[in-house]
Amino acid sequence: xxxxxxxxxxxxxxxxxxxxxxxxxxxxxxxxxxxxxxxxxxxxxxxxxxxxxxxxxxxxxxxxxxxxxxxxxxxxxxxxxxxxxxxxxxxxxxxxxxxxxxxxxxxxxxxxxxxxxxxxxxxxxxxxxxxxxxxxxxxxxxxxxxxxxxxxxxxxxxxxxxxxxxxxxxxxxxxxxxxxxxxxxxxxxxxxxxxxxxxxxxxxxxxxxxxxxxxxxxxxxxxxxxxxxxxxxxxxxxxxxxxxxxxxxxxxxxxxxxxxxxxxxxxxxxxxxxx
Amino acid sequence: xxxxxxxxxxxxxxxxxxxxxxxxxxxxxxxxxxxxxxxxxxxxxxxxxxxxxxxxxxxxxxxxxxxxxxxxxxxxxxxxxxxxxxxxxxxxxxxxxxxxxxxxxxxxxxxxxxxxxxxxxxxxxxxxxxxxxxxxxxxxxxxxxxxxxxxxxxxxxxxxxxxxxxxxxxxxxxxxxxxxxxxxxxxxxxxxxxxxxxxxxxxxxxxxxxxxxxxxxxxxxxxxxxxx
Amino acid sequence: xxxxxxxxxxxxxxxxxxxxxxxxxxxxxxxxxxxxxxxxxxxxxxxxxxxxxxxxxxxxxxxxxxxxxxxxxxxxxxxxxxxxxxxxxxxxxxxxxxxxxxxxxxxxxxxxxxxxxxxxxxxxxxxxxxxxxxxxxxxxxxxxxxxxxxxxxxxxxxxxxxxxxxxxxxxxxxxxxxxxxxxxxxxxxxxxxxxxxxxxxxxxxxxxxxxxxxxxxxxxxxxxxxxxxxxxxxxxxxxxxxxxxxxxxxxxxxxxxxxxxxxxxxxxxxxxxxxxxxxxxxxxxxxxxxxxxxxxxxxxxxxxxxxxxxxxxxxxxxxxxxxxxxxxxxxxxxxxxxxxxxxxxxxxxxxxxxxxxxxxxxxxxxxxxxxxxxxxxxxxxxxxxxxxxxxxxxxxxxxxxxxxxxxxxxxxxxx
Numbered sequence: 049x050x051x052x053x054x055x056x057x058x059x060x061x062x063x064x065x066x067x068x069x070x071x072x073x074x075x076x077x078x079x080x081x082x083x084x085x086x087x088x089x090x091x092x093x094x095x096x097x098x099x100x101x102x103x104x105x106x107x108x109x110x111x112x113x114x115x116x117x118x119x120x121x122x123x124x125x126x127x128x129x130x131x132x133x134x135x136x137x138x139x140x141x142x143x144x145x146x147x148x149x150x151x152x153x154x155x156x157x158x159x160x161x162x163x164x165x166x167x168x169x170x171x172x173x174x175x176x177x178x179x180x181x182x183x184x185x186x187x188x189x190x191x192x193x194x195x196x197x198x199x200x201x202x203x204x205x206x207x208x209x210x211x212x213x214x215x216x217x218x219x220x221x222x223x224x225x226x227x228x229x230x231x232x233x234x235x236x237x238x239x240x241x242x243x244x245x246x247x248x249x250x251x252x253x254x255x256x257x258x259x260x261x262x263x264x265x266x267x268x269x270x271x272x273x274x275x276x277x278x279x280x281x282x283x284x285x286x287x288x289x290x291x292x293x294x295x296x297x298x299x300x301x302x303x304x305x306x307x308x309x310x311x312x313x314x315x316x317x318x319x320x321x322x323x
Numbered sequence: 324x325x326x327x328x329x330x331x332x333x334x335x336x337x338x339x340x341x342x343x344x345x346x347x348x349x350x351x352x353x354x355x356x357x358x359x360x361x362x363x364x365x366x367x368x369x370x371x372x373x374x375x376x377x378x379x380x381x382x383x384x385x386x387x388x389x390x391x392x393x394x395x396x397x398x399x400x401x402x403x404x405x406x407x408x409x410x411x412x413x414x415x416x417x418x419x420x421x422x423x424x425x426x427x428x429x430x431x432x433x434x435x436x437x438x439x440x441x442x443x444x445x446x447x448x449x450x451x452x453x454x455x456x457x458x459x460x461x462x463x464x465x466x467x468x469x470x471x472x473x474x475x476x477x478x479x480x481x482x483x484x485x486x487x488x489x490x491x492x493x494x495x496x497x498x499x500x501x502x503x504x505x506x507x508x509x510x511x512x513x514x515x516x517x518x519x520x521x522x523x524x525x526x527x528x529x530x531x532x533x534x535x536x537x538x539x540x541x542x543x544x545x546x547x548x549x550x551x
Numbered sequence: 552x553x554x555x556x557x558x559x560x561x562x563x564x565x566x567x568x569x570x571x572x573x574x575x576x577x578x579x580x581x582x583x584x585x586x587x588x589x590x591x592x593x594x595x596x597x598x599x600x601x602x603x604x605x606x607x608x609x610x611x612x613x614x615x616x617x618x619x620x621x622x623x624x625x626x627x628x629x630x631x632x633x634x635x636x637x638x639x640x641x642x643x644x645x646x647x648x649x650x651x652x653x654x655x656x657x658x659x660x661x662x663x664x665x666x667x668x669x670x671x672x673x674x675x676x677x678x679x680x681x682x683x684x685x686x687x688x689x690x691x692x693x694x695x696x697x698x699x700x701x702x703x704x705x706x707x708x709x710x711x712x713x714x715x716x717x718x719x720x721x722x723x724x725x726x727x728x729x730x731x732x733x734x735x736x737x738x739x740x741x742x743x744x745x746x747x748x749x750x751x752x753x754x755x756x757x758x759x760x761x762x763x764x765x766x767x768x769x770x771x772x773x774x775x776x777x778x779x780x781x782x783x784x785x786x787x788x789x790x791x792x793x794x795x796x797x798x799x800x801x802x803x804x805x806x807x808x809x810x811x812x813x814x815x816x817x818x819x820x821x822x823x824x825x826x827x828x829x830x831x832x833x834x835x836x837x838x839x840x841x842x843x844x845x846x847x848x849x850x851x852x853x854x855x856x857x858x859x860x861x862x863x864x865x866x867x868x869x870x871x872x873x874x875x876x877x878x879x880x881x882x883x884x885x886x887x888x889x890x891x892x893x894x895x896x897x898x899x900x901x902x903x904x905x906x907x908x909x910x911x912x913x914x915x916x917x918x919x920x921x922x923x924x925x926x927x928x929x930x931x932x933x934x935x936x937x938x939x940x941x942x943x944x945x946x947x948x949x950x951x952x953x954x955x956x957x958x959x960x961x962x963x964x965x966x
Contacts, residue, residue, distance in 0.1 A: 054420060057554040064557055104888060149407065156404040158373060160421050161393040181561040184568035212576055229573045255375075286663040290652035318390075323373040 051162035055170035071185045074127040081123020086200045089113045114207045119218035143250045164317040183224045241302045244309040245271045255320035331378035341523035349499040357520035363503035367470045371398045394424045396468040399461035403453045407446035430463035451482030471502040658697040667725045687716035734758040769830045847904045881935035892926040
C-alpha cells in the first residue's frame with residue numbers, strides 16, 4: 049500500500065506538466081474564445097442598433113449571448129476534445145514510455161520490492177485522477193464564465209442560467225457530469241473499467257509482442273462480448289429492461305470485467321512480461 | 324545460495340536455454356560465460372522474473388523468489404534503469420524511497436569512489452559514468468545477492484578499472500555475485516567460480532582456483548577447449 | 552509530503568466540484584414549479600386546475616397521454632438497437648414504461664419491446680402477434696390481461712381469420728374500451744399479376760374482441776388496397792388524444808386514429824374514426840393540408856380541433872366527427888412577437904392545446920425551459936375572439952431549478 053501510494057504520487061507528478069498544461073490550455077482557449085465570441089456578438093448588436101433595429105428585433109435575429117450557447121462554440125468544445133485525445137494517448141504512452149528510449153525505467157519498476165500490480169494501479173489511478181481533475185476544473189471554469197458574461201454583455205442581451213442547467217443542456221456536458229450521483233458513479237466506474245481493459249491489452253502486447261496483438265484483439269472482443277451480453281440477450285429475447293435492471297446488469301458486467309482484467313493483468317505482469 | 328534448476332526458454336521454435344542448472348553461493352563471485360547470444364542475459368532476466376521461462380525454477384536460500392524478496396537480491400542490467408531526466412541525486416533518492424535495504428552511507432562512499440557529481444543529469448553522463456551510476460544504485464543496496472549483466476561492456480579503460488576495483492573492495496565482500504560476460508580479460512583472478520554455457524546448456528562448471536591447482540589451466544584455457 | 556501535493560489538490564478539487572454540483576442537483580431534484588397567472592384585473596392567482604402533462608423538452612404525443620403507455624416499437628425502441636436507444640444520453644427506459652414497471656413489476660417484468668401495453672384504471676392489457684403461428688388464413692394474437700387489484704393475469708389466444716391470404720400481420724394500435732379490446736392490424740400479402748409482377752397488398756383491419764365472453768365481436772376492413780408497390784410500405788397508426796384524460800376510460804364512442812402511410816417517399820396522412828358502439832368506421836373527410844405539420848389535433852366528444860400555426864396567429868379548424876364535415880375555420884390573430892413563444896426547436900413541440908367549455912387554450916411550452924414566463928392564450932370558439940392573453944409565471948423557479956422535472960397537464964381552467 050505504501051509503495052503503491054508512493055508510486056501513484058510518482059506517476060502523477062510525472063504527468064504534472066501535461067496535466068497542468070491541459071488545465072491551463074482549457075482555460076486559456078475557452079477564455080480567449082469567450083472574449084472573441086462576445087466581441088463579435090456585441091459588434092453585430094451595434095451594427096443592428098445603428099440600423100435602427102429594436103432590442104426585440106436584435107434578439108430575434110441574433111438570440112441571446114449566454115453560457116449555454118457558448119458551450120456549443122468550437123472555442124469551448126475544442127479544449128475538451130483535446131483533453132480527451134491527450135488522455136487517451138497518455139493512457140497508452142504511460143506504459144510505453146517506460147520501455148522506449150535508451151534507459152529502460154521498466155526494469156526499475158518491475159524490480160521494486162512490492163507486488164507488481166502496484167505499478168498497474170498507480171498508472172491506472174494517475175489517468176483516472178487526471179480525468180477527474182480536468183473535469184472538476186472545467187466545472188470551476190464554468191462558474192468563472194458565468195460570472196464573466198454579465199460583465200461583458202449587457203443585461204438585455206444575455207440571460208442568467210444555472211450551472212446545473214448549462215450542464216444539463218450544454219455541449220458535451222452530459223458526458224462529463226452525468227445526470228445523477230448514482231449515474232455519475234456508474235459512468236466513471238465504467239470509464240475506469242475501459243481503462244483497465246485497455247491496460248490489459250497493452251500488457252498482452254508487452255508480454256507477447258506480435259502474438260500479443262492477436263491475443264489483445266481477442267481479449268478486446270471478449271470484453272465487448274461480456275460487457276454487451278445483456279444487450280445481446282435483450283436483442284435476442286426482445287425483453288425490455290427497466291432502468292434498475294439495465295443499471296444492475298451493466299454494473300455486474302462492469303465488475304466482472306474489472307475483476308477479469310485485474311486477474312489477467314496480474315498474471316501477465318508476474319508471469320509473462322518481457323523486458 | 325541461488326539455485327537455478329533446469330531452466331528452459333524458447334524463442335519461437337529456437338531453444339535458447341535447454342536445461343540450465345547451477346548454483347551461486349554467498350561470498351563468491353560466480354561468472355556465467357558464453358559467446359554472444361548464448362542466453363546469458365536471459366538467465367539473469369529469468370531469475371529476476373523479467374522474462375517468462377518455459378520451465379525450471381529458481382530458489383534463493385531454499386525459497387522461491389518473489390517480488391518481496393527484491394530487498395535481498397538485486398539485478399544490475401547493462402542499461403541504466405533510471406529516467407534520463409533525473410539527476411544522480413534523484414535516482415539515489417528514488418532508491419532510498421522504495422528500498423528498505425538502501426544503505427545511504429555506502430551510496431555516498433561509492434559516489435566519492437567513482438568521482439561522480441550528484442547534481443548531474445543522467446542524460447548528461449558519459450557512458451562510463453552511466454555504468455558507474457548503474458553499479459552504484461545496485462551496490463548501495465544491502466542485499467545478499469547481486470546479479471550483473473555484462474558490467475564491462477562498451478566502457479572506457481579507466482571506468483573499467485574503477486569498476487573492477489570495486490569487486491576486490493569491501494563493497495562486495497560477503498555477498499554473492501552472479502555476473503555474465505563474454506570477455507574475461509583483466510578480472511579472471513577475481514572470479515571464484517565459472518559456469519560455461521554453450522548451446523543452451525551448462526558445459527562446464529568449476530572453481531577457478533581448483534582448476535589452476537589440479538589441471539593447471541586458466542579459465543581462458545578452458546574456454547578455448549570448449550568454444551574452439 | 553510534498554510529492555503528494557498535486558495529488559491531494561486534485562482529490563480536493565474533484566470532491567468539492569462534484570460535491571457542489573451533485574449537492575445542488577439533489578437539493579433541487581424534487582422541487583417542482585407551481586404556476587400562477589395574472590388576471591385581467593391585475594390579481595396574481597395561483598393555478599391549481601391547470602395541469603400540463605409531459606416532459607417540457609419532449610412534449611411529443613406519446614408523453615402526454617394518461618391512457619397510453621407503450622405505442623409499439625417505433626416509439627419506444629429502435630427495433631434493432633433497443634440497448635443503443637437506452638444508451639442515448641438519457642440511458643433510461645421510456646418514462647411511461649418505467650412507471651408501469653415500478654408499479655406493477657409482476658406483470659411488466661420481462662415484457663418484449665415489440666408488444667403493446669395499454670393501461671386502464673383497473674387493468675393493463677398486453678397484445679402481440681404470435682409470429683410462429685402465423686398462417687395465410689389466420690393470424691394469432693396473444694393477449695394478457697392484468698388485474699391491478701387482484702394481480703391476476705389472464706391469458707387469451709385469439710385466431711383472427713383473414714379474408715385474403717397474408718404473409719405477415721402487424722399490430723398497429725390497441726385500445727381498450729370497457730371490456731372490449733380493439734386491435735388495429737395491417738395484413739401484408741402479395742398480389743400476383745398475370746405479367747409475373749408481384750406487388751404487396753396491404754390491408755388495415757380493425758378487430759373488436761370481448762374479453763369477457765372471449766369472442767371476436769367484429770372484424771372489419773378499415774383500409775384496403777393501399778397503393779403499395781414496394782415492400783415494406785410503412786403504415787403507422789396512432790391514437791389521437793381526447794382532451795379529458797380521466798374520462799377516457801369510460802365508454803368512448805369516437806376513437807380517432809392518425810394514419811400515416813408512407814410509400815415510395817410519399818406520405819399520405821388521414822384521420823380515421825372508429826365508433827366502438829356500433830362498430831362503424833369512417834375515414835374523416837379531412838384535407839391533407841389541414842393536418843400537415845405543424846398542427847396539433849385534439850378532440851372532445853364529437854368535435855375535432857385542428858390547430859395550425861401561422862406566422863401571426865393560429866388557424867383553428869373545428870371539425871364535426873359525427874357529420875364528417877368542417878364546421879368552421881377560426882383565425883386567431885396574435886402578434887409575431889407572441890408567436891415567437893410558440894416556436895420550439897421543433898415546431899410541434901413548442902405548444903400544447905386543450906379545449907373545454909367552448910374555450911380553446913393554447914399554452915407555449917418553449918419558454919419554460921428558459922425559466923421565462925409561459926404564454927397562454929384563451930380563445931372563444933364561437934366568436935374566434937381572444938378572450939385572454941397573458942403569461943403564466945413559473946413561480947418558484949430558483950436559479951438551480953431543473954426544468955426537465957416539470958410535469959404539467961392542461962385539463963381545466965376556471966374563470
